[in-house]
Amino acid sequence: MGMLIDGKWDNEADRSMVSGTYRREESTLDTTIDEEILHALQHDVGRFILVVSASCPWSHGAVIALVLKELSENVPIQWAGGLRVEGYGLLPDGPITGSSNIQHAHQLYSVTDKNYTGRATVPMLWDSKRQSILSNSSADIILAFSHAGRGSELRPEMLVSEIDALTSDIFNGLSNAVYRAGKAEQQAEYDEAVDTVFATMDYLEDRLMDQHFLFGSNLTTADIRLFATLVRFDTVYVTHFRCIRKRLVDYPALWRFTRRIFQMPGIREIVNFEEIRFGYYVNDGSHNPFAIIGQQPLINWDNRDGLD
Template identity: 35%
Template sequence: MSDVSEGARSTTGSARPEHGQGGVYAVPGKEYVRDTRYIDTRVTADGRDGFPVEPGRYRLIAARACPWANRAVIVRRLLGLEDVISLGLAGPTHDSRSWTFDLDPGGRDPVLGFERLREAYFRRDPNYSRGITVPALVDATTGAVVTNDFAQITVDLSTQWREYHRAGAPDLLPAEHGDEIAEITRYVFTEVNNGVYRCGFAGSQSAYDEAYQRLWSALDWLEDRLRDRRYLVGDSITEADVRLFTTLVRFDAVYHGHFKCNRHKLTEMPALWAYARDLFQTPGFGDTVDFEQIKQHYYIVHSDINPTGIVPAGPDLSGWTTPHGRESLGGSPFGNGTPPGPVRQGERVDPAHTPLP
């Protein structure tokens, strides 16, 4: 396990018997405790776990709704791995059994042929009884899940697949900043990425109050840190920025109201709002974000928190494309590299679901 890995799995990215559409996410009287069980097999250059890096062999199954899956989609695009790792997208909602491929013709993933992601998990283990989560890296030759360890997946895309990175791909894990990236990502995961869930799924007032204070203490720290630096670590984007971005981009749309993280909106925090816009407008970030699917997932699937299932019409998304002014802080998103090219046909976000042109 890499030091950059959080070593935990997302409940929002999972479907399991006790957690799903119509299920229970907030346990009365309890604080939210993250499920830490996952399949930690790795795809590596040396094939140490029996799964060597091999172009065309693996399929990344993600969902645009899920922040943990969104990370993998961003990193795959930034590194230019579209031609070597295919992408399958589940729909924004799921029931207690599994994520489904209802966005695809006939409701089946066109490569794997599955209607539900759980079929890939059962190919790996017919008795599999844990969370059916995204992202999942699937061996397309067998249809079986290799790993759903979301934190390690993105680290391995950067380190194990280097031979297949595009020319000009950014180094998201530069060795000279390794310790600082590890420290920042651990803090961001514990206090922010997971912090919003600790608020939203709190089962008691005291659990919520503690989670709320921890979250806002961390967001205040990040606001201060980003006042005079363009990126979290160094002068270009790193894994740390990817991990923070996927929470920030969902903050006003779902976490502020749905998860009761409502001291301020992101738009009311000048440094964080400008930082988030800077990343959103950077190729590889905002062009992977589908706000409509994000809202549908949280407001429909978490039926114990939002029993009516009503999906809010707002917020207004036009601010995401306004000037951010972060260029004055120096740095460059891709360092000495270059931005990724246009989004591939078939992987583009519905134009009605994003403010990007």
């Protein structure tokens, strides 16, 4: 997988696999976003650049928040993708690659902290004025866009504790659990992870049976995070990550929920199934040695049953 060790890229280093189990490493970068930054996000057009990969669900959540909060004109996107030779490569002709010699995401980490040790993950919010990473926390980036953008808050004050608790449950029980299943090198770890995935799916199915979103009629940050996982479920998690007990389309409420968000203005344009399939089949997991990319399942994302 590769990571930075004391600011230097090591292509062989990997702390994510421990005795055949996948454990996501937390970043050590400071991710504080204060009122001054929120004001700058609104008024300093082009200062901040959102670095994301179209295949990454955490990146996807940040892009969705950017679009829904109408900040796309303020914060340009630098896309990362392709074969991960030194982690995420930055695609050419972007706002960073078009004006510098930086070609890899890990270089932005080294510029920010010359002694940084850890994975070079996306998303990240790059401050071109200070030439440093402002944040590499998807949760903090989404929240910053929610505060700085137009329209209603995506994490209303009255629901903060409930939204955060459910978001944590979704991360542990589904969004990260599919990775534990897909990267498992032991049968018991795989089985436990898959059981966790579908127990969480069953719970969320019941919760969404009689409401549009997780907290009723209004979309929140928890919905954005869940959508970013579910929209990938049948395409890569069922297949490449071997969570094969059920498909998303086998869950009426979850399928309806995912289609509802997919069909919202501006969302389908930022769902790139080709990049998702390439990113997972070629770059995520060691059990596809010939880099065969699975075909896209036949799914009618324009289906409006139950949405009106």
